[in-house]
Amino acid sequence: MNIESFLCDGYCIVVIRDITLDKDLVEKQKKFVSNISHELKSPLTAILGFLQILKEEKEYNQVILNYMESETIKLKDLVLDILEVSKLQSYELKLQKKTINLSWLLLKICDENINLKASKFNISINTNIQDGISLIADEDKISQAIVNLLDNAIKYSNPHNQINVLLYKNFNQEILIEVKDSGIGIPENEVCYIFDRFYRAKNALSIGGNGLGLTIFKEIIEMHGGRIEVASKVGQGSTFTIILPKENLAG
Numbered sequence: 001m002n003i004e005s006f007l008c009d010g011y012c013i014v015v016i017r018d019i020t021l022d023k024d025l026v027e028k029q030k031k032f033v034s035n036i037s038h039e040l041k042s043p044l045t046a047i048l049g050f051l052q053i054l055k056e057e058k059e060y061n062q063v064i065l066n067y068m069e070s071e072t073i074k075l076k077d078l079v080l081d082i083l084e085v086s087k088l089q090s091y092e093l094k095l096q097k098k099t100i101n102l103s104w105l106l107l108k109i110c111d112e113n114i115n116l117k118a119s120k121f122n123i124s125i126n127t128n129i130q131d132g133i134s135l136i137a138d139e140d141k142i143s144q145a146i147v148n149l150l151d152n153a154i155k156y157s158n159p160h161n162q163i164n165v166l167l168y169k170n171f172n173q174e175i176l177i178e179v180k181d182s183g184i185g186i187p188e189n190e191v192c193y194i195f196d197r198f199y200r201a202k203n204a205l206s207i208g209g210n211g212l213g214l215t216i217f218k219e220i221i222e223m224h225g226g227r228i229e230v231a232s233k234v235g236q237g238s239t240f241t242i243i244l245p246k247e248n249l250a251g
């Protein structure tokens with residue numbers, strides 16, 4: 001039931017709507033998207049496997065095969081992200097919470113990202129991580145959220161830029177993870193949309209992406225009772241801050 005009331009010409013009008021059908025429809029749509037993504041995953045994995053075999057045959061045009069491969073990878077990433085969003089929004093997903101050493105985890109993720117991605121563009125990642133912060137949280141999901149933020153910080157930076165990653169507790173004992181880049185920034189009037197599904201800011205359109213990373217990121221942080229703050233200026237960079245409540249602290 002959905003109830004709305006408003007005043008009109010001195011009368012109070014109350015509108016009561018039965019939204020059971022709307023909810024049913026939304027659930028059916030979610031299930032449909034989830035099923036279709038699931039069905040697409042296997043053939044895409046098979047195509048990628050066969051492309052690998054074809055690439056070993058030198059008589060085939062490698063430029064075309066490489067193009068087919070990178071487009072198939074993009075498609076598969078999109079399907080996996082759609083599947084992840086529908087899982088996170090289905091309420092069926094249960095977090096696998098346990099005690100995790102966040103200080104250690106953050107350092108590990110930064111190290112892996114420097115080696116795998118940032119160094120390719122001569123981007124450096126500086127860390128300022130308070131020691132010994134442990135949380136009760138889902139390690140895989142928290143890692144996924146932090147990796148999403150770092151991926152974006154690297155992707156939207158310019159070569160030779162620096163990224164700063166901070167972890168600390170504030171005076172309320174909340175846990176703050178800050179990822180600060182000095183990249184392209186986000187236009188002020190678009191910041192409010194960046195967590196929407198498929199939304200990409202105008203200044204990011206020439207850079208690859210599908211607009212789902214921050215949707216997944218936000219769902220994960222909210223499932224842990226946290227919130228997100230964004231400060232950004234076009235041409236100067238962006239700072240994303242994850243704020244987790246003190247209830248998540250272990251011990």
Ligand code: ADP
Pocket residue numbers: 152153156181183184185186194195199200201202203204208209210211212213214215237238
């Ligand atoms: P994607 O990066 O795949 O486009 P995301 O959901 O991760 O999708 O991000 C949504 C949009 O938010 C991006 O397209 C970009 O416009 C903006 N954005 C996110 N992170 C940053 C960042 N660190 N710097 C600049 N823009 C960003």
